[in-house]
Amino acid sequence: MQRLVMIGMNHSTAPLAVREKIAFSNTQRELALGQFREKFPEAEAVLVSTCNRVELYAARPVHGRPRIDDLVAFVAAFHDLPESEVKAHIYERSNRAVAEHLFTVASSLDSLVVGETQILGQIRDAYEVSKKLGMVGNLLNPLFQRAIAAARDVMAATRLTEGRRSIASIAVEYARQIFENFRDKTVLSIGAGKMSSLVLQHFSELQVKRLVVCNRDQTRAQALASRFGGVAARMDDLMQHLAEADIVISSTASPAPIITPTMFEQVMKQRRWRPSFLVDIALPRDIDEAVGDLENVYLYNIDDLQEVAAATDSNRREAVQSARELVLKQVDEFVTWHTAREVGPLIEQLFSRSHNMARDEVQRTLKKLPDLSAEQRQHVEELARRIVNKLLNDPVQAIRESGTEASPFVRALAKMFRLRS
Amino acid sequence: MVSSVQILLLVLSILAYLAGGLSAMAALVGKKIPVISRPVTLCVGLVMSLTLLLLHCASTGLWQPLQNNFSAMVTMAVLLAAFVAYIQFRRPVPSLEWLAMPVVVLLLLMAGHFGTAKPEQYLPNAYSVVHRVTSYLGALSFLISGVTGILYLISAQNLRGRKKGGHAPPRPGVFGSLERLEHLTYSSVTFGFALFTLGLITGFVWIHHEGAGRMGASWYLSAKVILALAAWAIFAVVLHTPIAPRLRGRKNAILSIVGLVLTLATMVAVLLMPAGGAS
Numbered sequence: 268m269q270r271l272v273m274i275g276m277n278h279s280t281a282p283l284a285v286r287e288k289i290a291f292s293n294t295q296r297e298l299a300l301g302q303f304r305e306k307f308p309e310a311e312a313v314l315v316s317t318c319n320r321v322e323l324y325a326a327r328p329v330h331g332r333p334r335i336d337d338l339v340a341f342v343a344a345f346h347d348l349p350e351s352e353v354k355a356h357i358y359e360r361s362n363r364a365v366a367e368h369l370f371t372v373a374s375s376l377d378s379l380v381v382g383e384t385q386i387l388g389q390i391r392d393a394y395e396v397s398k399k400l401g402m403v404g405n406l407l408n409p410l411f412q413r414a415i416a417a418a419r420d421v422m423a424a425t426r427l428t429e430g431r432r433s434i435a436s437i438a439v440e441y442a443r444q445i446f447e448n449f450r451d452k453t454v455l456s457i458g459a460g461k462m463s464s465l466v467l468q469h470f471s472e473l474q475v476k477r478l479v480v481c482n483r484d485q486t487r488a489q490a491l492a493s494r495f496g497g498v499a500a501r502m503d504d505l506m507q508h509l510a511e512a513d514i515v516i517s518s519t520a521s522p523a524p525i526i527t528p529t530m531f532e533q534v535m536k537q538r539r540w541r542p543s544f545l546v547d548i549a550l551p552r553d554i555d556e557a558v559g560d561l562e563n564v565y566l567y568n569i570d571d572l573q574e575v576a577a578a579t580d581s582n583r584r585e586a587v588q589s590a591r592e593l594v595l596k597q598v599d600e601f602v603t604w605h606t607a608r609e610v611g612p613l614i615e616q617l618f619s620r621s622h623n624m625a626r627d628e629v630q631r632t633l634k635k636l637p638d639l640s641a642e643q644r645q646h647v648e649e650l651a652r653r654i655v656n657k658l659l660n661d662p663v664q665a666i667r668e669s670g671t672e673a674s675p676f677v678r679a680l681a682k683m684f685r686l687r688s
Numbered sequence: 689m690v691s692s693v694q695i696l697l698l699v700l701s702i703l704a705y706l707a708g709g710l711s712a713m714a715a716l717v718g719k720k721i722p723v724i725s726r727p728v729t730l731c732v733g734l735v736m737s738l739t740l741l742l743l744h745c746a747s748t749g750l751w752q753p754l755q756n757n758f759s760a761m762v763t764m765a766v767l768l769a770a771f772v773a774y775i776q777f778r779r780p781v782p783s784l785e786w787l788a789m790p791v792v793v794l795l796l797l798m799a800g801h802f803g804t805a806k807p808e809q810y811l812p813n814a815y816s817v818v819h820r821v822t823s824y825l826g827a828l829s830f831l832i833s834g835v836t837g838i839l840y841l842i843s844a845q846n847l848r849g850r851k852k853g854g855h856a857p858p859r860p861g862v863f864g865s866l867e868r869l870e871h872l873t874y875s876s877v878t879f880g881f882a883l884f885t886l887g888l889i890t891g892f893v894w895i896h897h898e899g900a901g902r903m904g905a906s907w908y909l910s911a912k913v914i915l916a917l918a919a920w921a922i923f924a925v926v927l928h929t930p931i932a933p934r935l936r937g938r939k940n941a942i943l944s945i946v947g948l949v950l951t952l953a954t955m956v957a958v959l960l961m962p963a964g965g966a967s
Contacts (some may be wrong), residue, residue, distance in 0.1 A: 334805060367937040539933035542866060563937045565847050 268330055269406045269609075271365040274357045275322030276337045277316075279381045281356035283331040284572050287551035289346060289353065291316035292520060296393075298346050300400050306341065307333045311407040315372075317380060317386065318550040318569050323607065324370070325412050326406035335359045366410060367598045371420035374594050375427065378577040381587055382431040387418050408604065417597035421474045424593060426586040432571045435469040438546045441572075442470070442514055443567055445544050449473040454497075455507070455512035456480045458519040459487040464494070466516045471495040479508050482519075501650075506530070510537035515555040524555040531558045546572070606667060610677055614663050616686045621659060625651040690758055690803050691747060697740040702796050704733035705769065709789030715782050716862065730773050739764045745947070750760055754820045756810055757959055759802025763956075764865035767828050775872075782865035783842075787835045794952070799855070802847075802959040815894035823887030823916075827951050829880025830923060834871045834948020837941040840869040844938050873944050877926045884920055911957040919950035 276289060292301055296314050303312050303325075310333055311326040325340050333341065339357065343350040359369050371377045373390045394411040397403045403411065422428055446452060454470045458461045471478060478497030481504070482488035488499035502510055509515065509531070519525060526545075533555075536545065545566040547554040550589040552568060559566030629651045634643055667674045680686065708729035715726075741762050747750050753763040772788045775781055810816060837960075843863035863869065870966050895907055907913060926943050935943070 348700045437869065441847070443865060444863070445866050447865040447871070541933075542937065559848070562934070562939075 269326045270331075270357070270362060271324070271326050271406060271410070272333070272335055272338065273322060273324045273365045273368065274342070275334060275686045276318055276353075276356045276358070276361045276376065277320035277322075277371040278570065278573070280358055283552065283568060284556075285352075285356050285551070286319075288348060289321045289342065290318075290550055292394075292522075293326045293415075295345075296396060297400065299341075300397060300402050302345065302404060303341060304400070305336070307331075311397075311404045312402050313393050313397040313411060315408055317384065317389045317392060319386075319573070320372070324369065324630075325408075326404070326408060326410075327396060335361070345463075347511040351418075354382060355525075363598070363602055366601055367595070368412075369410065369414045370417050370598050373414045374421040374590060375418070376421075376587065376590055376594060379570075379573040380421075380431060380434075380627070382422075382427040382429070382454070382583065384428060386416065386424065390418075391415055406605075410443065412418045413597070413601045414538075417594065417601075418665050420597065421590050425590045427583065427590050429586070430583060433465070434548065434569070434575045435577060437572045437575045438466055438516070438567065439473065440575075441546075441565070441567060442544050442554055443475070446513065449475045451476050452513040453477040453479065453511050454516070456491070456497075456503075456512045457506050457515065457517040457525070457553065458482060458549070459484065459491040460518055460520075464491055465595045466518075466548065467491065467495050467497075470514060470516070471497075472534045475513075475514075479512065481505055481508055509534045512543070512673065514546070515543045516548065518548045519537075519553050520551055521549070522551055524551075524553060526554040526558055528555055528561065531564065534548065535561055548572070603667070606669070613677055613681060613686055614666070616664070617680065617684055618655075618659060620684060620686070621655045622652065627653045662669065690744070690807070692739055692935070694744055694747070694760060695800070695804070697736055697743065698800050700795050701733050701736040701740060701765075701802075704729050705765075705789045705792045705796070706771055708733060708785050709793065712783060712785035712789065716786055721779075724787060727750055730769065730776065730785070733764065733792075734769050734773060737762060737769065741766060752817075754810065754817075754824060757806070758799050759809045760810070760820070760824060761795050761799030761803065761955075761959075762823060764831075765792045765799065766826055767825075768792050768795065768831060771828075771832055777869075781868070782883075783839060783863050784835070787838050788822065788832075791831055791835060791952075798955070806886065806959070810951065815890055815897060819887055819890040819894055821891060822883045826880045826884025826887050827883075827955060828917075829876040830919060830947050830951040831922070833880065833926070833944045834951065836869050836872040836876065837944030837948065839863050840866060840873060840941040841928065841938060843869065844941070869901065870940070874895060874926075874929065876942065877923050877947075880925050881920070881923050884916075885925070886918060888920060910961070912961055914948055915954040917955050919947050922947040922950060928934040 270380065276286065278286070281289070282358075291314060296316060298313060300312060303310070303314075307325070307327065309328055312573075313324045314320040315324070323337060323342060325333055327333060338359075339350055339353055340472055343353040343684065355442045367499070368377070369390075373387055375383050375386050378386050390411070394415070395406075397407070411643050435553060452473075452475045454467070454475045454477070456467050456479070459480055463480075467478070467480075477502050478495050480488045480492040480494065480497055481502055482491075483499045483502050485499055485501065490498045491497075505525075508638075509526070531543075540563050542565065545554055545558065545564065546565065547568045550569060555566075556566075556568075558564060626648070629648050633647065639647070660678070662676075666680065669676055708726050711726050711729065732945070741753060741759060744759050744762065745753070747753060748759075752759075754760045758885075768788060769792050772784055772792075775784055810820060843866055846863075847866070904910070922943055925932075925935070926940055929940055939949065
């Protein structure tokens with residue numbers, strides 16, 4: 268028997284400043300999973316890290332490790348942070364609640380912007396990484412597969428994804444509140460990743476005067492710039508491009524801010540304090556928060572934009588409600604399936620042992636009653652079989668219905684009836 | 689001087705502009721008043737106040753919009769409302785009425801109060817006419833720049849407040865873009881500054897020409913002159929933003945608001961002056 272445990276922090280439990288400290292880059296994730304395996308060789312693990320959440324899922328033997336505290340200690344140690352700092356912002360789940368949480372997250376019902384589809388891809392990526400590293404087995408393998416399938420079903424069966432506003436479109440709305448005319452404006456993208464591409468697509472529709480993509484990897488910068496009729500630029504020329512840009516979209520994987528207040532004050536002087544609209548969609552953030560305090564600078568980070576996007580959720584309450592019902596149904600199905608898989612062999616043993624005992628006792632009794640006809644002997648055998656079935660029916664049913672909480676019952680049953688668990 | 693029909697038209701104009709202002713305010717806080725359509729109230733107000741002005745000119749027999757303190761205030765109100773109508777029909781700034789209509793109503797109230805309690809016929813000589821036309825149009829432009837300055841400040845505060853988590857997400861199109869508000873502020877200051885400067889010069893020449901008798905020997909220490917010069921100085925600073933870019937944005941908007949207050953105070957000072965000194 269295995270137990271499911273998880274810890275996590277998300278946009279509702281931890282501010283951006285904390286989340287960026289706990290976030291795992293792709294390289295860090297693989298490194299962390301390797302360390303996890305060394306520390307807990309019997310356990311399975313999946314590590315989900317997005318701009319909104321960091322979650323560590325684990326499956327362990329009933330009496331094994333890791334427990335919740337071990338997971339907290341592991342994450343804190345990896346990032347060299349005090350455990351108390353991590354603990355103050357986390358939520359924890361075990362057994363059925365883990366499945367329910369994962370299914371809810373994958374269906375985007377726990378996202379700040381309910382109905383966003385990005386989270387499903389991120390969950391799938393996290394699962395694939397653990398699978399590649401051999402970190403998923405009997406429990407996390409089916410759990411993640413079912414969660415991904417369930418999320419797809421939920422999105423297809425409900426109107427959850429309809430009518431939502433994307434972060435990119437909200438950024439454009441803000442830009443429209445600052446600038447009237449875009450034909451004389453320059454847009455600068457720092458970074459050439461997927462998010463930059465999504466946001467640039469919206470800004471390119473405004474028919475801006477100039478679009479510049481600044482990236483360390485010039486090939487990627489060139490590829491992205493050519494998609495939107497822009498030009499690629501080197502990171503070494505960032506200051507010059509910042510001074511020319513009216514709108515800056517930053518989404519790099521830099522572990523520390525690349526734009527500081529001192530640096531941007533120089534930029535604003537060069538701009539003669541013309542308004543500057545900065546969109547920081549990176550995690551950890553690329554632009555120091557204090558830059559937003561400079562005069563005529565309008566700085567927005569991922570949380571600012573998502574909060575606005577989340578405001579549209581109230582229009583989709585009905586869809587959210589039906590999605591939640593569907594998720595619960597899918598969780599029930601998974602838990603039932605999983606319990607049946609876990610306790611099935613044990614129940615089979617129990618029935619087989621009990622029927623064998625009953626059969627032996629019936630034979631012993633029949634030897635003492637030689638005058639019984641064949642039909643009467645058959646009635647007695649049938650009686651014993653029915654008694655066994657009836658006696659075992661209620662406890663077996665209770666175990667099957669106990670879902671992920673079946674472990675104590677199973678252990679007790681195995682001990683009392685001398686079964687092999 | 690002001691007939692009861694004119695008073696009735698004045699009250700109706702005030703009510704129409706007030707309804708427009710309240711409707712704009714309701715829209716700003718997310719509530720809709722379906723009965724009151726803002727374009728309708730604005731048009732009704734404009735027609736009423738224009739009729740009032742024409743009726744007043746007809747009753748005096750002088751077809752000059754700035755012939756006395758009553759018509760001067762009504763003319764200012766009509767021009768400000770016409771400016772709002774022009775902006776709203778061209779490229780709307782929905783919240784403009786919320787701030788401009790109270791100023792229009794204030795001007796009409798001043799017309800009603802001073803025009804009936806302390807009526808004053810302005811002198812019809814050449815200096816006086818040029819001085820009045822340029823000063824009032826200049827002051828009107830300053831009022832407009834003050835109103836757009838307030839809108840800029842609120843909008844900028846909303847946009848910056850987002851990251852502090854203190855404000856609800858601003859709705860696009862409610863205030864107009866900062867760029868447009870800044871442009872409106874700067875344009876009206878440029879236009880107003882030129883006219884107001886001309887008004888001040890003609891005023892000084894007029895006093896020099898006529899002698900200081902009407903305003904007294906220390907005319908330069910009168911509230912009207914000091915406040916007008918202070919407003920002029922403030923807008924002179926605003927006008928120099930291109931060579932002092934650090935003043936861009938909110939600082940400029942704050943200066944425009946100070947200018948608006950000084951302009952209104954100048955107008956009140958003009959209306960409160962002893963007879964003969966106002967024109």
